[in-house]
Amino acid sequence: MNRFLNHLEEWLIAFLIGAATLVIFFSVVHRFLSGVPYIQDYTVRMNVSWAQELCIFMFVWMAKFGAAYGVRTGIHVGVDVIIRKLTGKPQRMLILFGLLAGALFTGTVASLGANFVYHIAQTDQTSVDMEIPMWWVYLCVPLGSSLMCYRFLQVAWNFAHGEDLPHHDHGHVEGVEDVAAAPAAKGAHA
Secondary structure (H helix, E strand, O other): OHHHHHHHHHHHHHHHHHHHHHHHHHHHHHHHHOOOOOOHHHHOOOOOOHHHHHHHHHHHHHHHHHHHHHHHHOOOOOOOHHHHHOOHHHHHHHHHHHHHHHHHHHHHHHHHHHHHHHHHHOOOOEOOOOOOEHHHHHOHHHHHHHHHHHHHHHHHHHHHOOOOOOOOOOOOOOOOOOOOHHHHHHHHHO
16 A cells, blocks of 8 residues: 555656646747747637646645655655754654654644535635636645645654654765765676
8 A cells, every 4th residue: 555655646746747847838838939920820829828827736736745755755854953962762752742743733734624625615616717626626635634644654653663764865866876886886897
């Protein structure tokens, strides 16, 4: 199940980033071509007013699921001055408290968000440009917050059972070989 969620989370974030980039690119090219003689006769007939709204919605969805990804991979910024001063059991207890507080907060947001989505679905409210039901847009709040709550609980469970907290190395680039390890690896193959 975790493997499926990991892939779904990563795929959704990558898809939303890529799709938003393409929509923005299309919109910018359209705007540029609308000022070019002869071509503008064709481009001004196209209504691209929906592009900005779609990109905003995609970025909101990406942010909600990206936050859950951040909890899982340890890339969220945190204030850990006090935690670093502590050692042993007090440090572990404070970390667990923080993780469980994060789970409580995101679980509360998910619950309130689900209630909001339920009530807005009872209305006929639609978005301005795309005219899609607004509850589709707001659905990212309970879904993303539920996933983030699950990730907080997952990290807390693993930490309570002896695993380290997820840590993201900001110097590591996926697919790029470590410079220090490269000469050693070449020497081993020679």
